[in-house]
Amino acid sequence: MTKRTxxxxxxTPGVDAQGRAARMPLKARAAExxxxxxxxxxxxLVNLGPQHPATHGVLRLVVELDGETVVRCxxxxxYLHSGFEKLGEYRHYNQIIPLTDRxxxxxxxxNNVGLALxxxxxxxxxxxxxxxxxxxxxxxxxxxxSHMVWLGTTSIDLxxxxxxxxxxxxxERIYDLQEMWTGARLTTSLTRVGGLMADIxxxxxxxxxxxxxxxxxxxxxxxRVLTRNAVWAGRTQGVGTLSxxxxxxxxxxxxxxxxxGVPYDVRxxxxxxxxxxxxxxxxxxxxxxxxxxxxVRLEECYQSNRILQQALDRLPDGPINVDxxxxxxxxKTRAMSDMEAMIFHxxxxxxxxxxxxxxxxxxxxxxxxxxxxxxxxxxxAKPVRWRIRPPSFINLSALPRMAEGHLLSDLIAxxxxxxxxxxxxxx
Amino acid sequence: MKHVGExxxxxxxxxxxxxxxxxxxxxxxxxxLWPMPFGTACCAIEFMATAASxxxxxxxxxxxxxxxxRQADVLICAGRLPFKLAPVIRRIYDQMPQPKWVISMGAxxxxxxxxxxxxxxxxxxxxxxxxxxxxxxxxxxxxxxxxILLLHKKIKGESLFDAVRRREEQPLDDKGLRLPPETIDEIxxxxxxxxxxxxxx
Amino acid sequence: MIPGALRETVARDGERIVYVARDRLxxxxxxxxxxxxxxxxxLVDVTAVEFRDRERPIEVVYFLRSLERRADIRIKVELPSxxxxxxxxxxxxxxxxxxxxxxxxxMFGITxxxxxxxxxxxxxxxxxxxxPLRKSFPLRGRFSRAEQVRQALNANPEAHYSLExxxxxxxxxxxxxxxRDRLRRGERGVIPEPxxx
Numbered sequence: 072m073t074k075r076t077x078x079x080x081x082x083t084p085g086v087d088a089q090g091r092a093a094r095m096p097l098k099a100r101a102a103e104x105x106x107x108x109x110x111x112x113x114x115x116l117v118n119l120g121p122q123h124p125a126t127h128g129v130l131r132l133v134v135e136l137d138g139e140t141v142v143r144c145x146x147x148x149x150y151l152h153s154g155f156e157k158l159g160e161y162r163h164y165n166q167i168i169p170l171t172d173r174x175x176x177x178x179x180x181x182n183n184v185g186l187a188l189x190x191x192x193x194x195x196x197x198x199x200x201x202x203x204x205x206x207x208x209x210x211x212x213x214x215x216x217s218h219m220v221w222l223g224t225t226s227i228d229l230x231x232x233x234x235x236x237x238x239x240x241x242x243e244r245i246y247d248l249q250e251m252w253t254g255a256r257l258t259t260s261l262t263r264v265g266g267l268m269a270d271i272x273x274x275x276x277x278x279x280x281x282x283x284x285x286x287x288x289x290x291x292x293x294x295r296v297l298t299r300n301a302v303w304a305g306r307t308q309g310v311g312t313l314s315x316x317x318x319x320x321x322x323x324x325x326x327x328x329x330x331x332g333v334p335y336d337v338r339x340x341x342x343x344x345x346x347x348x349x350x351x352x353x354x355x356x357x358x359x360x361x362x363x364x365x366x367v368r369l370e371e372c373y374q375s376n377r378i379l380q381q382a383l384d385r386l387p388d389g390p391i392n393v394d395x396x397x398x399x400x401x402x403k404t405r406a407m408s409d410m411e412a413m414i415f416h417x418x419x420x421x422x423x424x425x426x427x428x429x430x431x432x433x434x435x436x437x438x439x440x441x442x443x444x445x446x447x448x449x450x451x452a453k454p455v456r457w458r459i460r461p462p463s464f465i466n467l468s469a470l471p472r473m474a475e476g477h478l479l480s481d482l483i484a485x486x487x488x489x490x491x492x493x494x495x496x497x498x
Numbered sequence: 499m500k501h502v503g504e505x506x507x508x509x510x511x512x513x514x515x516x517x518x519x520x521x522x523x524x525x526x527x528x529x530x531l532w533p534m535p536f537g538t539a540c541c542a543i544e545f546m547a548t549a550a551s552x553x554x555x556x557x558x559x560x561x562x563x564x565x566x567x568r569q570a571d572v573l574i575c576a577g578r579l580p581f582k583l584a585p586v587i588r589r590i591y592d593q594m595p596q597p598k599w600v601i602s603m604g605a606x607x608x609x610x611x612x613x614x615x616x617x618x619x620x621x622x623x624x625x626x627x628x629x630x631x632x633x634x635x636x637x638x639x640x641x642x643x644x645x646i647l648l649l650h651k652k653i654k655g656e657s658l659f660d661a662v663r664r665r666e667e668q669p670l671d672d673k674g675l676r677l678p679p680e681t682i683d684e685i686x687x688x689x690x691x692x693x694x695x696x697x698x699x
Numbered sequence: 700m701i702p703g704a705l706r707e708t709v710a711r712d713g714e715r716i717v718y719v720a721r722d723r724l725x726x727x728x729x730x731x732x733x734x735x736x737x738x739x740x741x742l743v744d745v746t747a748v749e750f751r752d753r754e755r756p757i758e759v760v761y762f763l764r765s766l767e768r769r770a771d772i773r774i775k776v777e778l779p780s781x782x783x784x785x786x787x788x789x790x791x792x793x794x795x796x797x798x799x800x801x802x803x804x805x806m807f808g809i810t811x812x813x814x815x816x817x818x819x820x821x822x823x824x825x826x827x828x829x830x831p832l833r834k835s836f837p838l839r840g841r842f843s844r845a846e847q848v849r850q851a852l853n854a855n856p857e858a859h860y861s862l863e864x865x866x867x868x869x870x871x872x873x874x875x876x877x878x879r880d881r882l883r884r885g886e887r888g889v890i891p892e893p894x895x896x
Contacts, residue, residue: 121586122536124565129538129583149821150583151538154617156806157831161838169612176540192712220543239550246547256547257540257636319766322742322795333766340769429711432762432773434743443762447748455751460744460762468798494539497580497821581851582823588852616831616840616847617822624848674853679845686844 114142117479121150125228125483128493130467134474134482141482144474146467151497159457163423164190164264164446167457172258174459175495177220178213178438179259180249185435187262188343189444193431194424196265196398201389205271207344207382208279209261210435211375215286216245217438217490218368218375222293225365225487229306234293241289244282251275264424265399266392276383283379290372297365307362311473311485314359321469324462325440326367327489331359337436349378361488368490398424423452439463439490459498463491520657527571527597528653529559531646534570534594536587538577541604541636545576548639558646567593572649573626576636578606579619591626599653601645602628605635610686620686624677702726716773724776725787731763731772732792739763739772742793745800747807749780749834759786759809778809788814806832823854 120131129150135143155174159167167190171182184206191198198206223238246256251272253259261268297303313323318331328335336353338346354370356363392399400419401412426448434443440462447456466489474482533555537545548555549563564570567590579587591600602622605611608631610620622628629652632645675682703723708716719727731739743762750757756777763772778784788811790796800811801820808830811817818824822831827850828841840847 121583122590124535128542129586149819149823150580150586151578152580152582152617152821153539153578153613154615154831157836157838158613158615173540173612176543195711220546236551239547240552243547243550243552256638257544319741320794322793322799335766341771427711430748431710431712432714433712441743443744445744445746445760445762447750449751456746456748458744458746458748464798464802465795468795472794581847582854584848584851585854615838616828616836619848619851620844624844625852674849675845679843679849682845682848683843686848688839 119482121147126486127224127491128496130486130491130493130496132470132482132486134479136479139478139480141474141477141479144471144482146470148464148467148493149497151493153494153498155498156457156459159454161453163452164426164454165424167454168262169258169260172260173494174461174498175217175437175439175442175463175492176257177492178217179257180209180253180261181213181217181435181437182442183260183262184210184344185433185437185442185444187264188435189431189433189446190264190426192433193426193429193446193448194264194398195427196393196395198266198393199390200387201270202266202391202393203344204382204386205267205391206262207346207349208379208386210344211378211382212245212248212279214375214438215372215379216242218372221368221438221487221490222365225484226297226303228483228487229303231297231300231303234296237289237293241286248275248278248282251278263392263399265395266390270391276386279379280383283376283383286376287373290369290376294369298369304362306481306484307365307488308360309358310361310477310481311488312358312360313469313473317469317472318359321472322465323440323469324465325436325438326354326364326371327440327466327469329354330356330363330367332357337434337441341434343433343435349381351375351378361484364488364490425450425452426454434460437462439492439495440466459495461495461498463489464496464498467491467496516657516659520659523658524654524656528650531558531560531571531599531649531653532562532564532569533560534564534567534573534590536573536575536577536590538575538579538583539606541576541607544636544639545574545603545642548642553639553643555643555646558643558650560646567591568595570594571597572599572601574601574603574642575607575622576603578604578611578613579622579625580617581619582617584619584625587622588625599629599649600626601630601632601642601649603632603642603645604637605633608633611635614688624675624682624685626676702730710773714771714773716775718775718777721776721778721786724774725789725792727774728761728763728789728792731774738765738767739770741766742789742795742799743771745789745796745803747803747809747832749807749832751834753780753834756780757784757807757809759803761789784809785812786810787812788817790814806830808833825850825854 115136117134117136118131119134120126121129126132131147131150133145133147134141155170158170162170168183168186171186172179175182219238219242223235226234249259250256252275253261253268313331315332318328318333323331332355334353334355339353351374354367354374356367396412396415401409401416405412406416428448428450430445430447432443432445434441441460442462443460445456445458445460446454449455470486470489473485477485535542535545547553573591573594575587602608606613606618607622610618614620619625630645630649632641634641701717701719703720703726705718705720710716731737741764743764746760748758748760756779759776759778761774763774764770776786778786784807786809788796788800790800790813797816798820800814801817803809804811804817805819805821819826829836842850
């Protein structure tokens, strides 16, 4: 468990007389609530979005303002509702994987892994060791690019443009790697039930090693520019605080939950893909404000980098797909020359992979929080129900609680700190 | 300029006044387009990548992104458009001053893409007129840049004096649609693989 | 022993599933949250499942977790589809249930009694085609594409833009008169017939 606290010695609004970072104590909220709001005063309604650059997509916020203070903030979601779950009921399990790319499109590979794990659990398939490690690599690469988008866009929201360019430079490097591996920059469709769509190409390992060597330098630069920056600290410290108890009752997950001091990480506490064998720290914040969420995400990038290095060191040789002709397509040459392989090929393409009756839920630690995939099968090749537990949808539901009592400009910081991606919020 | 007359001496050349004006106005319009990014989904991420340092569409005169429709020339719809968002994009389009153009970026904005279901508009051309369609799911940044260059070409071919080709505002009809209902049904029909998916039982 | 527990099974991922009687749901949830040794203090998810077999009841599924004990449990309530689809809201125990229950209401039409603000969340409030995730709902919706575009374009993007935002019943002038009537009477989600084609 890692805790990071930064002491500041700057005469800014976020700093008290002794030079310590002034934070709003978590208990101070109770005193505010007892104060009667002045109902006679004229309140102003401001509509933010659905088309607003600071709402990170098509979120719409209706904000009731008393002067510049947010009295009430009502999010309206659903402007990107695309009917993923309904579509999933009409698709074979492998056909659902391209849909998962497009839910949380900031970390597509990790979504692919989540669905494949749920389908494999439902069918009782154990994947190969090489596939396990490659999926860990995919998940951690996704975490890095997702946190990089978060850092870049949030710093733009708070007035710092440079980290955006640095972050996107690193993203492009991961995009190159994703493109090498899957052929697509963004919509990767990496996994298949029981394996992967392709093994990593030559020179992938070298390139990724090169990336993991350089990447901490960029993080250090961002750290140097932002962490002790008076403007950054002043605008984020003590803003949007949530106590641990509030975070739990609002069902928050991921960095939002950990920034409030709850050390729950699915990778450690309900391990999948052998995460328990990797040496990494769960990053936990103390104050539950925007600043701590920033620290948690920044530190998680370092930890992901460590996991990537370990995964590269231990990457075993061997097949990437399970040896089960019921779920894995035979190679093209075998399907053309071997009668049995052709029959399996035909059955899989025409009928799909049948799952036994039952249900399975697998939660994985996505960059945004716990991404759950809940599949219910009635014995056919198409699920009866495919439910995504959307971490950013649930995290966003705490926004009204976090925003009230803050300034309108802080609302932008708070909204950014939730790290929403509307494709997943609305599905 | 299309018709440059015979050069009589090195000091002057002859052309039609109309074409001189068209050339001057359209080149300046095309080379300093202010985009209004209407980014909704995955394509918006590629749009951001296009704006960032590696691809940098500022090279094509798009340095300034206008986040207010009232100061924008071209609406770039990047991403899928659900029915709930349809009145929003229509309003944004209506708020943009003439002349205005629309780029539909990605398969979902152009045709509905893989989302042939209850929630998705099957192509934004049922809501607003579209000038350039950029295919791909999502298009690569190079694809978007190519679409932008195509739009430049289109703008440079327009004429200020051509009353027919001047872009008129197309208001919604009494039903509140910009196309006849039969046309919308026709262009929204299922295509490709989605026909073979079995219907709800 | 969980109050109101009817039967137990094990899911294919090894989790415990407990079916609870509909009218004892709140008691069971309260017991699971507060009893020492249970302490399921974290609500992971709320969703519903309708089966292709129309005879089978619709299930409302609650995923609970104990953060201290690192243990999970799944609670299910069965709602016969012939019956009224009503179940008690667990909002009073976990505030995270707020949006999750609204989503189930929006997608399945299941009413959560005692929810502070039960209205559509993903589709717009005047959406007339029904509840999308029900099996009787066709993939492409009930209306023709042109009719869907027409209804969408005629929806007011600035609806629900009033000081009484939290309660749609008070939203006043933004809503059509007949809808305000229905809301005032506490009725929701009456699906208008599709127009004759």
